[in-house]
Amino acid sequence: MPLYDPNDPYAVDLETRLVEIQAGMHARDLDLYLASRIRTMSFVLDAFVPWRSFMVIPAEGLPTVFTFVIDSARLLSETWLDEDHVRGYFGASGADQIEVIQYFIEDELGITKGRLGYESGMATYTAEGWMTHYEYERFRDALPGFEFVNAHDIVDQASLIKDEGTINRFREAGRIVDAGHKAAREAIENGGWKGMTETELAGIAALAMRREGSVSEWNFAGLNEISSGWRTGLGACTPPTTKEFAAGEALMFDLHAMFKLALGDHSHNYLIAPASERQRWHADNFVACVQFVADSYKAGATPGDLITECGRFAEERGCSD
Structure with a gap:
């Protein structure tokens, strides 16, 4: 198991997280938990898992994660699990994720029947990672001896109350976003906005946040969301365009940072003079x-x-x- 360093302000207790998940499994009489959501991967592995992946958590012992083979070496280098517990799949017939996991459960774990927890639901976030209907049918056919039980609430409950390390990570991610906003404001004030486009402003903010330690603008909403003029009335998720700022317009800068998997996200609004009474x-x-x-x-x-x-x-x- 990974060592927990109480002197590290950003340390998280991964052993306790796994113990709590397995306790939830015991309470639900689950023999296995087949995770597919990004949040579950992050919570257990403490590493970024962008490719379609699955993680098999037994009732006792260590989890094993299966990710696309091109990213398995990178994931192995960043998580606490050893090479026996970080596997790659090819995605081709005979070695796709369904077949690889079937063989692992039946041949390596030696489990051919029981209750298997999986993750199904809905969300506003496209890349949530819920098991698709096709995946569910394939796994059910590949593992006929198992009763499939939707059990995502086990991880949700375990992750509901944040520990100190996680809170500190979010605070740092928020501080990094503040630095991005500071750079963005400095770039547009005193007429700096003239001739500037939404995309240019997005790059200025991104560079400032990267210099402060952000590793990603986490892109499911279009990286940093920048809008100006009539585009500010479109709501959220406005990827920047090549539109230039203009006098009398409103601006919306919604900046994103990522620090140790914690996401910073907040926006500031501006009015370019002259501003109307309305x-x-x-x-x-x-x-x-x-x-x-x-x-x-x-x-x-x-x-x-x-x-x-x-x-x-x-x-x-x-x-x-």
């Missing part, structure tokens, strides 16, 4: 609503509660539309 009215309402949510954020509050209460607050201000 623009100032929208800006003041936005600031008031954000402050209201921050003041209402407390133990026991749910996202639904905050949305409902903020909606009422916006109605009182006449800006709910």
